[in-house]
Amino acid sequence: MIFRSILAWALGLAAGLPLAAPAAAQETVKVGLIATLTGPQAASGRQKVAGARLYMAEKGNMVAGKRIELIIKDDTGVADVTRRHAQELIVNDKVAALAGFSLTPLALAVAPVITQAKTPAIIMTAGTSIITERSPYFVRVSFTLPQQTVPVAEWVAKEGAKTAVSLVSDYGPGIDAQDAFKMRFEERGGKVIDQLKAPLANPEFAPFLQKARDLKPDVLFLFVPAPTAGALMRQVIDRGLTSANIRVVGTGDITDDDQLNGIGDNVLGLITSHFYSAAHGSAANQKFVAEFKKANPGMRPNFIGVSGYDGMHAFYEALKKTNGDTSGDKLVEAMKGLTWESPRGMMTIDPQTRDVIQDVYIRKVEKKDGELYNVEFDVVKQVKDPIHK
Numbered sequence: 001m002i003f004r005s006i007l008a009w010a011l012g013l014a015a016g017l018p019l020a021a022p023a024a025a026q027e028t029v030k031v032g033l034i035a036t037l038t039g040p041q042a043a044s045g046r047q048k049v050a051g052a053r054l055y056m057a058e059k060g061n062m063v064a065g066k067r068i069e070l071i072i073k074d075d076t077g078v079a080d081v082t083r084r085h086a087q088e089l090i091v092n093d094k095v096a097a098l099a100g101f102s103l104t105p106l107a108l109a110v111a112p113v114i115t116q117a118k119t120p121a122i123i124m125t126a127g128t129s130i131i132t133e134r135s136p137y138f139v140r141v142s143f144t145l146p147q148q149t150v151p152v153a154e155w156v157a158k159e160g161a162k163t164a165v166s167l168v169s170d171y172g173p174g175i176d177a178q179d180a181f182k183m184r185f186e187e188r189g190g191k192v193i194d195q196l197k198a199p200l201a202n203p204e205f206a207p208f209l210q211k212a213r214d215l216k217p218d219v220l221f222l223f224v225p226a227p228t229a230g231a232l233m234r235q236v237i238d239r240g241l242t243s244a245n246i247r248v249v250g251t252g253d254i255t256d257d258d259q260l261n262g263i264g265d266n267v268l269g270l271i272t273s274h275f276y277s278a279a280h281g282s283a284a285n286q287k288f289v290a291e292f293k294k295a296n297p298g299m300r301p302n303f304i305g306v307s308g309y310d311g312m313h314a315f316y317e318a319l320k321k322t323n324g325d326t327s328g329d330k331l332v333e334a335m336k337g338l339t340w341e342s343p344r345g346m347m348t349i350d351p352q353t354r355d356v357i358q359d360v361y362i363r364k365v366e367k368k369d370g371e372l373y374n375v376e377f378d379v380v381k382q383v384k385d386p387i388h389k
């Protein structure tokens with residue numbers, strides 16, 4: 001077989017046909033998945049690798065006549081490492097696309113690299129609104145913080161809350177979340193009396209939680225990146241905030257499916273808004289959760305796992321639409337406007353912004369079959385990022 005294709009190639013050469021590598025060498029299309037697999041954000045990388053691998057295991061690795069190869073790199077959560085991996089994957093491995101990006105600064109670090117190389121990069125976690133504006137080659141399948149925050153701000157206002165304090169990690173997505181919370185809560189007649197910010201690197205929340213408690217707001221709104229949620233929520237419980245007549249709410253990052261059981265029963269009843277829950281009742285999600293658990297014993301998919309899965313879907317569908325053409329411009333064009341049923345519900349890549357449009361659910365922590373879950377009880381349909389439309 002190989003001999004025959006080399007022979008055909010040599011004959012082509014002899015016939016003066018355009019120089020082309022043997023067919024076999026052209027048929028692999030590579031995707032570089034840059035995940036954070038070590039350090040404090042390692043839970044993020046574990047989820048997105050599991051989600052991406054599950055998609056490939058289910059759908060096979062042949063798309064539009066090409067064999068898809070996933071190359072996985074660990075950026076350890078350090079932006080310089082993310083950028084170096086991106087450069088090497090593009091230059092040495094000649095990937096058709098990059099994917100991953102567990103933290104906003106890691107996504108921002110590759111923006112100039114992908115723009116220059118015209119290589120698409122599928123964001124599977126990082127949630128600061130501005131990211132997709134930093135390169136026309138970014139496509140996001142995860143979420144933005146304002147998109148997730150506005151529904152819970154509306155919900156607490158509707159429940160009659162008048163005053164609130166926010167506490168967020170002090171970097172891009174945290175600032176987006178606190179601003180979106182204040183904007184919508186105050187539009188609905190509430191007042192944010194303080195906006196507290198804790199450093200991302202050293203998650204010592206006690207002094208901020210004490211301050212929040214002393215301010216006696218009706219509501220405490222929280223956001224931290226999901227892998228930090230366990231540390232935050234244990235301190236929230238230790239400080240007695242869940243029993244202090246303050247309604248603690250947040251984006252679903254703080255009751256992330258990956259961490260929730262480890263946080264414990266004190267978070268029962270906690271309300272969050274988010275785009276994914278392992279308890280989502282659709283047939284597509286039940287199948288996804290069952291397959292994910294089978295392939296990853298001891299793990300439950302969270303919003304990062306489902307974004308790894310959906311990120312591969314976006315790439316597969318784009319490559320089908322281009323008939324296997326891996327030009328970066330064509331792939332990005334093909335991803336614009338894609339709509340599909342994800343385990344999370346229906347989702348669309350906004351053709352204008354390349355950002356994700358999706359349902360955002362209001363959920364309550366409940367116990368089912370001895371485990372904690374975010375049980376959805378209300379939904380805001382097909383939410384666009386409310387800040388950078």
Ligand code: PHB
Nearest residue numbers: 103104126127225226253
């Ligand atoms: C981010 O850095 O943008 C980020 C990371 C983890 C999250 C949310 C946002 O859970």
